[in-house]
Amino acid sequence: MYKKSFGSSGPKKSYGGKSLPASHASRQAGGGGHFKRSSSFGRSGGGSRGGGFSRGGGGGRRFTGQRIDVSRFISKATVTEEVKDYSPEHSFATFNIHEKLKENILNKGYVLPTPIQDKAIPHILLGKDMVGVANTGTGKTAAFLIPFINKILHSSTEQILIVAPTRELATQINDEFIGFARGLGLFSVVCIGGANIHQQISNLRRKHHLIIGTPGRLKDLIERRALSLGKVSNVVLDEADRMLDMGFINDMKYLLAKVAPERQTLLFSATISHEIEGLIRTFLRNPIKISVKTGDTASNVEQDIIRVKQGEKKNDLLHNLLIKKDFSKVLIFGRTKHGVEKLSRTLAERGFKAVSIHGDKTHGNRARALKQFKDNQVQILVATDVAARGLDIPDVTHVINYDIPGTYEDYVHRIGRTGRANKKGFALTFVE
Numbered sequence: 037m038y039k040k041s042f043g044s045s046g047p048k049k050s051y052g053g054k055s056l057p058a059s060h061a062s063r064q065a066g067g068g069g070h071f072k073r074s075s076s077f078g079r080s081g082g083g084s085r086g087g088g089f090s091r092g093g094g095g096g097r098r099f100t101g102q103r104i105d106v107s108r109f110i111s112k113a114t115v116t117e118e119v120k121d122y123s124p125e126h127s128f129a130t131f132n133i134h135e136k137l138k139e140n141i142l143n144k145g146y147v148l149p150t151p152i153q154d155k156a157i158p159h160i161l162l163g164k165d166m167v168g169v170a171n172t173g174t175g176k177t178a179a180f181l182i183p184f185i186n187k188i189l190h191s192s193t194e195q196i197l198i199v200a201p202t203r204e205l206a207t208q209i210n211d212e213f214i215g216f217a218r219g220l221g222l223f224s225v226v227c228i229g230g231a232n233i234h235q236q237i238s239n240l241r242r243k244h245h246l247i248i249g250t251p252g253r254l255k256d257l258i259e260r261r262a263l264s265l266g267k268v269s270n271v272v273l274d275e276a277d278r279m280l281d282m283g284f285i286n287d288m289k290y291l292l293a294k295v296a297p298e299r300q301t302l303l304f305s306a307t308i309s310h311e312i313e314g315l316i317r318t319f320l321r322n323p324i325k326i327s328v329k330t331g332d333t334a335s336n337v338e339q340d341i342i343r344v345k346q347g348e349k350k351n352d353l354l355h356n357l358l359i360k361k362d363f364s365k366v367l368i369f370g371r372t373k374h375g376v377e378k379l380s381r382t383l384a385e386r387g388f389k390a391v392s393i394h395g396d397k398t399h400g401n402r403a404r405a406l407k408q409f410k411d412n413q414v415q416i417l418v419a420t421d422v423a424a425r426g427l428d429i430p431d432v433t434h435v436i437n438y439d440i441p442g443t444y445e446d447y448v449h450r451i452g453r454t455g456r457a458n459k460k461g462f463a464l465t466f467v468e
Contacts, residue, residue, distance in 0.1 A: 104444050109341050109437075109465040124154040131157060133186040140216050141182065150175035151328040157183050160302065165320040168304045169327040176304050177212050180272050185216055187270065188245045196270040198248045199291060201278040202422050203228040203399050204406060206248050209274070213246060222246070227263070229253045230399035237262040251279060251287035258294060265294040276305040276312055278425045278449075285311055292319045307445065337455035339463045350466055351382060354438065357464070358388060358416065364433050365409075368418045369450050371439035379438060380418040390416035393423050424449040430456070437465040 127148055128141045149157065152170045159166055160183035170176050180198075188194045200206040210226050217224075225239045227249030233256070240247075240263055247254075247263070257263035271292065273279070279288060292301070292315075301320050305312055316323060342357075344350055357363055370376040373394035380392035391405035391414050402422075409417040410429055417423065418438075424446060432454040441447040447465075455461025 104440065104447070106341055106465075106467055108444060109339055109447070109463075109467070122151055124148050124151070126154055126158070131182075132161060133182065134189040136220055137182065137186055137189060137216065140218050140220070143218075144215055146178070150179075152176050152326065153179045153182070155326045155328065156180070159324045159326070160184070160300075161186065163300050165301045165323040166303070167308070167316055167320065167323045167325045168302065169306070169308060169325070170304065174328060176274075177209055178216070180274075180302050180304070181209070181213055181216055184246075184270055184272075185213070185220070185222065188222055189220065192245075193267075194245065194270060195268045196246045196272070197254075197265060197268045197291070197295065198246065198272040198274060199251055199254065199279070199288065200248065200274045201250065201282055201284065201425065203230055203250060203402060204393070204422065204427055205275065205425065206250055207403060208427060210246075210248050213248070224248055227253045227257055228399060230397070230402065233257070233260075251284040251291065255287050255290055258291075265291065266296060268295045269299045271295055271299055271301045273301075273303045273305075273315075275425050276303050276315065277307045277309060280309065280311055285315075288315065289318075306449070336459070337451050337461045337463050339451065339465075341465050341467045344466055344468045350438065350468075351379075353466070354383075354436070355386060357434075357436070358383070362433060364415065365412065365431055366416045366434045366436060367409075367423065367429070367432050367453050368416060368436045368438050369424065369441065370418060370420060371442070373420055375439070376418050376420050380416075383416060383418070388416055389414040390418060393417065393419040395420065395422060421446055421450070423453070427453065428456075429453055431459070432456070433462065435461070435463045437463070440465065440467070 128138060128146050131138070131149075148154075152168060152174045153176075156166060156168055156176075156179040160180060168176055168179065184194075184196050188196070198206075198209055200209060206226055206228050210224055213222075213224050223242070223244045224246035225236065225242075225244045225248070227236050227240075227247060229250055229252055233253070236253075236257065237260070240257070247268070249257075254263065258265070273288060276288070279285070301323075303312070303316060303320065303323070308316075342353060344353060354368075358366060368379070370379055373396045376392050376394045377396070380390050383390040391408055393402050393405050397405075405414075405417065406423075406427075406429075408414045412431075417429075421441070435451045435454045437447070437450060441450060451461075451463035454463060
């Protein structure tokens, strides 16, 4: 996306009682970027299908955050003015889709499609397999829901499977589906871990058109003979790279092998690794490849570090940040489930309105915490990387990396929760 820059310099920002202009912070960082682990969070990085610390496909993915050059956490935001640089070929009114669906789309306030929607929807409507490479927040959920809802409306025998890495993303996709399918007589079933499996089994016995779920729970339901994918003719793998990071590569292969061979398959991913390429070669047929990825990090997210000196306590530095007036909606990332829960309780004891999300919480508790944060009932959400991908949380003013992320890619996804909808955001990373 082309943008007209109006300059990136500005007054230095003071965080935690210290001024850290980017140039000064870069000099402090040096070139090595090797740090001690945080003692506050312990050393356990145990994985969880619910979404704690990521597992690799063949075993535990080693924590690599201490090898990230600190200078990559520092960047001034660029004040920009959007230039009319993308003229979509279509509007939602001109797409060849069912009139009732079109009406629902327009009622949601959608007029012009985003680039991924504009490029992908026509190919999906033609029944082609597709690989979509797009940043988070680009509207890819609507890019696959709209043409698949249209497909169901024209053929009631169509069944669709949407696989997502986390409970929160699966639930968010379902919420979008409900909005687009309002009054159309279409039904979905959400199959995710942490929620009542017997209720999900009961829901699967009723009429439904979409199954939206996480890999582990879907596999569990198949093994219990409560779910059969033999009649599924449309599949979406959403955030495929995240599912790979979480150790779901074999589960994805298992699910795709259960689906009818004559099917339409869509795969969306922010990155295309060797393993993802293998999935594409094995399970997709001559896919159309569409990329609208615009870059690693948002230009309107100002990034800086908070250096923790010997003898200083991270909790105290964090406290001094959170009491500042402009820290009104803050997402804090930690590395482990235990550490995230401990930090959330510590902040609550200090008088902050804070909740947490991690893999050891039930789906109901996670959904409740996320809703409280979205609705501004609490100021702070403390989370593992389960909240780093795909979630659309409006108006997050700051992302704070209390623990250094495992990889730079994880960092990019974390800070992508702020600076959305062309608003300026801030990302701060604690460095010991």
